Amino acid sequence: xxxxxxxxxxxxKSGDASAFKELFDLYYxxxxxxxxxxxxxxxxxxxxxxxxxxxxxxxxxxxxxxxxIGPYLFKAVKNNTLQALKKRSRYRFEVIDQQLDLLxxxxxxxxxxxxxxxxxxxxxxxxxxxxxKGVFKAIVLQxxxxxxxxxxxxxxxxxxxxxxSRALKQLRNSLDAIVLVLLV
Amino acid sequence: xxxxxxxxxxxIAAYTANNISKSQLNDLQKWLQEVPENKQLFADxxxxxxxxxxxxxxxxxxxxxxWKSVVEKLERPLAPKAKTTGSKLRSLSVMRxxxxxxxxxxxxxxxxxxxxxxxxxxxxxxxxxxxNITLQLEDGSIEIIKLNTSSNIVDAxxxxxxxxxxxxxxxxxxxxxxxxxxxxxxxxxxxxxxxMLSDGTNVNLNAGTSLKYPVKFIKGExxxxxxxxxxxxxxxxxxxxxxxxxxxxxxVRVLGTxxxxxxxxxxxxxxxxxxxxAVSVHNKKVPYKPETATYxxxxxxxxxxxxxxxxxxxxxxxxxxxxxxxxxxxFRHIPFDDIVRKLERHYNVVIKNNNKDLGKDFITATFDIExxxxxxxxxxxxxxxxxxxxxxxxxxx
Numbered sequence: 029x030x031x032x033x034x035x036x037x038x039x040x041k042s043g044d045a046s047a048f049k050e051l052f053d054l055y056y057x058x059x060x061x062x063x064x065x066x067x068x069x070x071x072x073x074x075x076x077x078x079x080x081x082x083x084x085x086x087x088x089x090x091x092x093x094x095x096x097i098g099p100y101l102f103k104a105v106k107n108n109t110l111q112a113l114k115k116r117s118r119y120r121f122e123v124i125d126q127q128l129d130l131l132x133x134x135x136x137x138x139x140x141x142x143x144x145x146x147x148x149x150x151x152x153x154x155x156x157x158x159x160x161k162g163v164f165k166a167i168v169l170q171x172x173x174x175x176x177x178x179x180x181x182x183x184x185x186x187x188x189x190x191x192x193s194r195a196l197k198q199l200r201n202s203l204d205a206i207v208l209v210l211l212v
Numbered sequence: 213x214x215x216x217x218x219x220x221x222x223x224i225a226a227y228t229a230n231n232i233s234k235s236q237l238n239d240l241q242k243w244l245q246e247v248p249e250n251k252q253l254f255a256d257x258x259x260x261x262x263x264x265x266x267x268x269x270x271x272x273x274x275x276x277x278x279w280k281s282v283v284e285k286l287e288r289p290l291a292p293k294a295k296t297t298g299s300k301l302r303s304l305s306v307m308r309x310x311x312x313x314x315x316x317x318x319x320x321x322x323x324x325x326x327x328x329x330x331x332x333x334x335x336x337x338x339x340x341x342x343x344n345i346t347l348q349l350e351d352g353s354i355e356i357i358k359l360n361t362s363s364n365i366v367d368a369x370x371x372x373x374x375x376x377x378x379x380x381x382x383x384x385x386x387x388x389x390x391x392x393x394x395x396x397x398x399x400x401x402x403x404x405x406x407x408m409l410s411d412g413t414n415v416n417l418n419a420g421t422s423l424k425y426p427v428k429f430i431k432g433e434x435x436x437x438x439x440x441x442x443x444x445x446x447x448x449x450x451x452x453x454x455x456x457x458x459x460x461x462x463x464v465r466v467l468g469t470x471x472x473x474x475x476x477x478x479x480x481x482x483x484x485x486x487x488x489x490a491v492s493v494h495n496k497k498v499p500y501k502p503e504t505a506t507y508x509x510x511x512x513x514x515x516x517x518x519x520x521x522x523x524x525x526x527x528x529x530x531x532x533x534x535x536x537x538x539x540x541x542x543f544r545h546i547p548f549d550d551i552v553r554k555l556e557r558h559y560n561v562v563i564k565n566n567n568k569d570l571g572k573d574f575i576t577a578t579f580d581i582e583x584x585x586x587x588x589x590x591x592x593x594x595x596x597x598x599x600x601x602x603x604x605x606x607x608x609x
Contacts, residue, residue, distance in 0.1 A: 045290040049279070049290075056273075057270065065266070070272055073269070078278060081282045082287075085286055142267065145267060149264055149267055168228075168265050168268055169264065169271065169272075170268060173229070173230075189225065190222075192229065193225035196224070196228070196260065197216070199260055199264075
C-alpha cells in the first residue's frame with residue numbers, strides 16, 4: 029500500500045492526471061468509512077471525502093507532501109469531519125464515543141474481516157422478525173432517520189422505534205460472540 | 213445476558229440513531245452511572261450499531277458515481293484541453309511552482325491547511341461587509357468583480373476585454389490592441405484575487421492591493437506593471453521582454469521567475485522575496501544598468517527602506533512571505549507592532565493598540581480559518597491583554 033502510495037505521489041507531482049484517479053480508487057472507500065466512524069452519516073461522510081479530493085486536485089495540495097499521501101488524507105478527513113460535526117452537534121456522550129472509536133481505530137478496515145462480519149450480520153438480520161428486519165435495514169444499513177424509515181415502510185414512527193430497539197436487542201444477543209471478540 | 217429494560221433499550225436505540233432528546237439523554241446518563249456493567253453494555257450496543265452501519269455503508273457506496281461527482285466539482289480540468297488562442301497552458305507547472313512553497317507551509321501546519329482549504333470559499337471573516345474588488349477599464353469606468361463567478365467583461369463595442377473564471381481574471385493576447393492600454397485591479401482589505409496577464413504571467417494579489425497592467429503587452433517593449441500593495445508573481449518566460457514591476461521607489465526586473473513583492477504605502481519598506489529564478493531590484497530614479505542593480509538569489513529578500521533610500525538583502529523565510537497566497541498569515545517571532553498592519557489587511561479591521569508592552573512582544577502564530585475574534589483570543593493567551601472588538605474596530609488598552 030505504502031509503496032503504491034509513494035509511486036502515485038511521484039506521478040501526481042509530475043502532473044499525471046491518471047494518478048489522481050488511481051489515488052481516488054485506492055482511498056475513496058477507506059476514507060469514507062473512516063469519516064463515517066466519526067459522523068455516522070452516509071451523506072456527510074461521502075461529501076467530506078469528495079470535497080477533499082476536489083481540493084486536492086484544484087489546489088494541488090499534494091505538492092507539499094513529502095511522505096505517503098494516505099496519512100495526510102486520513103488526518104484531513106478526521107479533522108474536517110469533526111469540524112463539520114461541531115456545526116450540527118446533537119446530544120452525544122463524547123467520552124463513550126471516543127472510547128469506542130479507539131476500538132475501531134484502524135484506518136484501513138481489512139476487507140476480508142469486513143466480509144466475514146458482513147456474512148454473519150446478514151445471517152442474523154435474516155433471522156429477525158419481518159418488521160424488525162425492515163426497520164433495522166432502513167435505519168442502520170441505509171442510514172435513514174426514524175421519520176424516513178417510517179415513511180419508507182409505511183408504518184408509524186413509534187412502530188419504527190419499537191422494532192428498531194427489538195432488532196438491536198436480538199442482534200446483540202445473537203452476535204454477542206463476535207462483538208466480544210472484537211472488543212479484545 | 214442482557215439486563216436492559218425496554219425503556220433503556222429505546223434510549224440506546226435513539227442514541228445510536230442520533231435521535232435522542234435532552235431529557236432522554238439525561239435518563240440514559242443516569243442509567244450508565246448506576247453500575248459499571250451498564251457502560252459495557254452500552255458500548256456493546258454502540259459497537260454493534262457502528263459495525264453494522266459500516267457494513268451497510270460499504271454496500272451503499274457507489275465509487276463510480278462518487279468519481280463522477282468529484283470530476284464535476286473540479287475547477288481545474290483533469291486533462292488540460294488544447295486552447296486555440298495560443299495562450300500558454302502552463303497552469304500545472306505554474307501551480308507546481310507556487311505550491312512547492314505553499315507546500316512547506318502546509319507541511320508545518322499539517323492539517324490546518326487542508327481544513328482551511330475546505331473552508332476556503334466561505335465568506336471572509338471580516339466583521340463588516342467589505343468593499344468590492346474593482347476593475348478599472350481604460351476609459352476609467354469601473355466594473356465590480358464578484359468572487360467565485362464566471363463571466364466576460366466586454367467593452368462598448370462588445371469585444372471581450374477579459375474573462376473572469378472563479379477568483380481569477382484571464383487576459384488573452386487575442387485582443388487587437390497594438391498600443392498600451394491599461395486596466396487596474398483593486399482588491400480591498402479582507403479579500404484576495406488572481407490575474408493571468410496576456411503573456412501568461414500569473415499574479416496573486418493580496419488584500420489591500422492594486423495592480424495596473426496593460427491589457428496586452430506590446431512586442432519589443434518591456435512588460436511593465438505597477439504595484440501598490442502585495443503580489444506574488446509567476447512570470448512567463450520571455451527573455452526578449454523583461455518583466456518589470458514598478459513598486460513605488462523601486463523597479464523589480466525579471467525574465468521569468470517567481471517572487472513576492474510587498475509595497476504597501478503604510479509600510480516602511482518595500483520587500484521583494486525571490487522564490488525561484490533571478491531578479492534584480494533597483495532605484496527607479498536611476499536609469500537601469502545591470503551593473504548597478506541589486507541581484508537577489510532564491511530564498512533571499514531585498515528590503516528597500518523608503519525613508520533612507522537604502523536596500524538591504526537578507527535570507528528570507530519564504531513560507532512566511534508567501535503564506536497569504538493560500539489564505540494564511542504566518543508570524544515567526546515578529547513583534548506585535550509589526551503584525552498589526554497584516555492583521556488589519558487580512559481581516560479588514562482597524563486595530564488601535566494602546567498597550568506598549570504588547571507592541572514589543574514577539575508573536576509566533578499561524579492563522580488561516582480563524583476569525584479575528586479567535587486571533588485575539590490566542591494573542592490574549594500568549595500575552596494577557598484588555599481588549600474590545602466592536603464591529604471592525606479593535607481597541608487594546
